[in-house]
Amino acid sequence: MMSSTAAPDAGAIGNDGRRHGYRGYALVVNLSTGEYRRDPIAPALLRAAIGGIGLGVRLLHRYGAPAVDYPGEEIDDAERLRLLDAAFDPDNPLIFTTSPLVGTRLTTSSKFAVLTRSPLTGFIADGLSSSHLAVELKRACGDALVITGRAAQPTLLHIDTDGVPHLRPAHDLMGLSTMDTEAAVKARLDDGGRRPVRVASIGPAGERLVRFASIANDGGRQAGRCGPGAVMGSKNLKAIAVRGNPDDDPPAADPEGLRRYARDLSRRSLGAATAKYRELGTVANVSVFNRLGTLPTRNFQQSTFEHAEAVSGELLHQTRATRTAHCANCTIGCEKVFSVSTKDGTGQTDAAGVSARLEYESLFALGPLVGVGEPDAVIRAVRKCDELGMDTISAGGVIAWALETAERGLLPTLNQPHSSGATGAADTPLQFGDGATVLALLDDIGHRRGFLGGLLADGVRLAAARIGGDSDDWAMHVKGLEMPGYEPRSLKTMALGLATTPRGACHNRSSAYDADFSPDVNRLEVDDRRGRIAAASEDYSAALDSLIWCKFLRRAFGDFWEESATVYRMVTGWDDFNADELRQAAAQIADLKKAYNQRWGWRRSDDTLPPRTLTEPLPDGVAAGTALTPAELDGMIADYYAARGWGVNGRVDALPLMSF
Amino acid sequence: MAVGSATVCISVELFGTARIKAGVGVVPLRVDAPMTLAQFARALAQECPALLGNALCAADADSNAVTIADGYALNRNGLDFLPTNPICTDYNAPLDLRGGDVLLLLSNQAGG
Ligand code: SF4
Numbered sequence: 001m002m003s004s005t006a007a008p009d010a011g012a013i014g015n016d017g018r019r020h021g022y023r024g025y026a027l028v029v030n031l032s033t034g035e036y037r038r039d040p041i042a043p044a045l046l047r048a049a050i051g052g053i054g055l056g057v058r059l060l061h062r063y064g065a066p067a068v069d070y071p072g073e074e075i076d077d078a079e080r081l082r083l084l085d086a087a088f089d090p091d092n093p094l095i096f097t098t099s100p101l102v103g104t105r106l107t108t109s110s111k112f113a114v115l116t117r118s119p120l121t122g123f124i125a126d127g128l129s130s131s132h133l134a135v136e137l138k139r140a141c142g143d144a145l146v147i148t149g150r151a152a153q154p155t156l157l158h159i160d161t162d163g164v165p166h167l168r169p170a171h172d173l174m175g176l177s178t179m180d181t182e183a184a185v186k187a188r189l190d191d192g193g194r195r196p197v198r199v200a201s202i203g204p205a206g207e208r209l210v211r212f213a214s215i216a217n218d219g220g221r222q223a224g225r226c227g228p229g230a231v232m233g234s235k236n237l238k239a240i241a242v243r244g245n246p247d248d249d250p251p252a253a254d255p256e257g258l259r260r261y262a263r264d265l266s267r268r269s270l271g272a273a274t275a276k277y278r279e280l281g282t283v284a285n286v287s288v289f290n291r292l293g294t295l296p297t298r299n300f301q302q303s304t305f306e307h308a309e310a311v312s313g314e315l316l317h318q319t320r321a322t323r324t325a326h327c328a329n330c331t332i333g334c335e336k337v338f339s340v341s342t343k344d345g346t347g348q349t350d351a352a353g354v355s356a357r358l359e360y361e362s363l364f365a366l367g368p369l370v371g372v373g374e375p376d377a378v379i380r381a382v383r384k385c386d387e388l389g390m391d392t393i394s395a396g397g398v399i400a401w402a403l404e405t406a407e408r409g410l411l412p413t414l415n416q417p418h419s420s421g422a423t424g425a426a427d428t429p430l431q432f433g434d435g436a437t438v439l440a441l442l443d444d445i446g447h448r449r450g451f452l453g454g455l456l457a458d459g460v461r462l463a464a465a466r467i468g469g470d471s472d473d474w475a476m477h478v479k480g481l482e483m484p485g486y487e488p489r490s491l492k493t494m495a496l497g498l499a500t501t502p503r504g505a506c507h508n509r510s511s512a513y514d515a516d517f518s519p520d521v522n523r524l525e526v527d528d529r530r531g532r533i534a535a536a537s538e539d540y541s542a543a544l545d546s547l548i549w550c551k552f553l554r555r556a557f558g559d560f561w562e563e564s565a566t567v568y569r570m571v572t573g574w575d576d577f578n579a580d581e582l583r584q585a586a587a588q589i590a591d592l593k594k595a596y597n598q599r600w601g602w603r604r605s606d607d608t609l610p611p612r613t614l615t616e617p618l619p620d621g622v623a624a625g626t627a628l629t630p631a632e633l634d635g636m637i638a639d640y641y642a643a644r645g646w647g648v649n650g651r652v653d654a655l656p657l658m659s660f
Numbered sequence: 661m662a663v664g665s666a667t668v669c670i671s672v673e674l675f676g677t678a679r680i681k682a683g684v685g686v687v688p689l690r691v692d693a694p695m696t697l698a699q700f701a702r703a704l705a706q707e708c709p710a711l712l713g714n715a716l717c718a719a720d721a722d723s724n725a726v727t728i729a730d731g732y733a734l735n736r737n738g739l740d741f742l743p744t745n746p747i748c749t750d751y752n753a754p755l756d757l758r759g760g761d762v763l764l765l766l767s768n769q770a771g772g
Binding site: 271273274275277279282285287288292313314318359507511514516518519551552554555 | 673675676677679680729730731732733735737738739740741742743764766767768769770771772
């Protein structure tokens, strides 16, 4: 590739005059022209952004296509679709950012963020993923890798220790699963003896622009939500292979202090504060959520599942758990790998040895949400999503919608002629609870095969718009992003978080549910504290996601803000950085995300919840009869805007530091 | 039985590792009501010693007092979460329990 600018040698300069923590530049690759350059990032901006999501949202503003703001104007369906499809334009950047903590020995810090504009929501897509790729990205690409343009042919972007990107043909990789792509790229670039390249790739779903396609890395970890894999596919980019030079790791300003702190934090990470994640993993949520009446079931028609016990973390652990996996540099190891059984309870794998990493969201979405209570069926479905490269939550969400829509007669149930002109997937009866149906539909969606595959590959919002009738009423999404496994009617603080989070129905960029699972609030009622609680939770997550710490570490901190500021000082050498500055940086991230969404047509009406959650009381479980009214939600949203200082229209007018 | 108190039957539902360690999902308890959180924790430890060192722990080395372990939460009837953090919770304050109540012993790590 041709370089158009020389590499800057300046990084983030600590108070001692040396470069610490950051590389001080972003590698920018244009797939259309084959050019690359290294754009310096000013130290002041790095400090204001921190890294991860905080840096990524600024880069998204900087490298993103110019967009129109729509103050006061209505956006009709055609314009909305145009805005969604514009995410596939070559000038929509795909951005990977690392953080100052990447490359240190701090537990759970080997993480990176992926940002782009989502083809599912039309708004910001900001995801995280983990492991070795984070370390190699920082070595080879600097603080960020910004990919623009569209390659003329299927392409592998290869960046090796010299930091020079190469565009290599990838015809032979097309159609491969994410796992097979990673293996093939590693085999191709293996030079015998040196450290392996680390790979990010898309599967068949990303190639076919399934709007909720994910990007996989390091053996099945996913930047899953909002369709970054579809954006990667739209760029004709099948995979990215990275191997940096360890000598390029920026040294910490206080290596001895950092070593001591890292040891202490690792010790704490093995205590009670992370026990659930270490022992059973997040699948432990199923039985708890079921008991608390907050396990969304059959497309949110119920909040308890009669087969919850069969797919509970406790039972899975005893019958199907095979091993624990860790992200690089993590002492917790929340990833539990489960295998299908030949006989229930034996724990033996079948001949095919199908196994999958299960976490709560995948388990909920491809289990209770679609009415499936058979653990092997769920394991196979999750594995299928991972192979195809699809977000499990959105996949389960859109299938759940299809099953209910078929039940209500608006979709064919089995190859029957239908007034909509639709035909069903071959031999696929559409009914809740059938694992084979779910598996077949996943395959159809991932390949955009047949009417249903194509319909559902666009996500639940567009599918409902296309089928019409009242099917919008049970399309469970916020801003176009399918709902995660938290029932908003019985988790009122989380309801607010889901309604207002910039990337849509998201449980990661805000952990407002923490309050609902505590003595601090009554989770079944609303009050005027929720706006402040949700904003504070979002800021807390923004700090975690920018530094970047794993959120499962969060209870292991004493005073999170003070500790994180101390660590930041030890890494960067900016000795005057303090907890208040970190809080300010975190709060600015919400402003920057909102401002980005405003450029792409955000309306006040986008901050809401699906009609079902605002019109139907919960029918079952301990919270039976509990409802959330539109007025209650609006009141909480107004409190949230006030807590953010955004005024009644929810818009942000002034942007924080953006000078690069 | 203390003056003014009555014996009531409650049950404790176990979740996560606590359930696996105990080998049961539900522990029935006959307890005096009213009772304190400390009395409840001790009664549960007596009925289900497998929980000690896991969901329950000794409050100090010198007594047989028991607390809910850090990392665990207590919920009444699937509705209210009860304060259990030993640092900021008065374990000698009365616990409002009635016959038939169900206490859920679960991880306090809600995320996923
Ligand atoms: S706790 Fe889990 S997600 Fe977090 S870094 Fe460790 S293995 Fe990865």
